[in-house]
Amino acid sequence: MGLNDKQVKKNKSFWQSFGHAFDGVKSLVLTERNFRKHLVFAILAVVLGIIVRLTINEWLWVTLAIFMVVTAEVLNTVVESIVDLVVGERYEAAAKKAKDVAAGGVLLAAFFAVIIGCFVYIPELLKFV
Numbered sequence: 001m002g003l004n005d006k007q008v009k010k011n012k013s014f015w016q017s018f019g020h021a022f023d024g025v026k027s028l029v030l031t032e033r034n035f036r037k038h039l040v041f042a043i044l045a046v047v048l049g050i051i052v053r054l055t056i057n058e059w060l061w062v063t064l065a066i067f068m069v070v071t072a073e074v075l076n077t078v079v080e081s082i083v084d085l086v087v088g089e090r091y092e093a094a095a096k097k098a099k100d101v102a103a104g105g106v107l108l109a110a111f112f113a114v115i116i117g118c119f120v121y122i123p124e125l126l127k128f129v
């Protein structure tokens, strides 16, 4: 297995599927700059959450926000890869729309995460003032 694996046939076992899914996550981390930035923000949110001792309810909202951004980044990367595969370097209005809408999805998810962050962390941090 690995990112240079040339397999094109269906996976034959759960572990083979899992390995390829893991390669996908590895590829996101290694090749997507924005994904890495969001990962850093997610880690900071978790560390801050531990410091201010979030409640279970607050953790649920923070986790939802983190995974919404991650999911949007995953879909954005999938769209980019498919558009590049089909269109290559050629300019296409439909390619621009697909990539811009996918990037817009990430922006909306990040906006949602900022709103959740404000609701959850600001009251907790004000307790220290």
Ligand SMILES: Nc1ncnc2c1ncn2[C@@H]1O[C@H](COP(=O)(O)OP(=O)(O)OP(=O)(O)O)[C@@H](O)[C@H]1O
Residues within 6 Å of the ligand: 034, 080, 087, 088, 089, 090, 091, 092, 093, 095, 096, 099, 100, 103
């Ligand atoms: N084949 C294409 N035809 C038309 N417009 C394109 C094409 N490829 C890219 N673009 C435009 O260029 C922008 C940047 O392209 P790129 O492939 O770097 O997108 P990106 O990888 O989504 O950027 P980022 O990594 O910041 O998310 C796209 O959002 C789109 O507006």
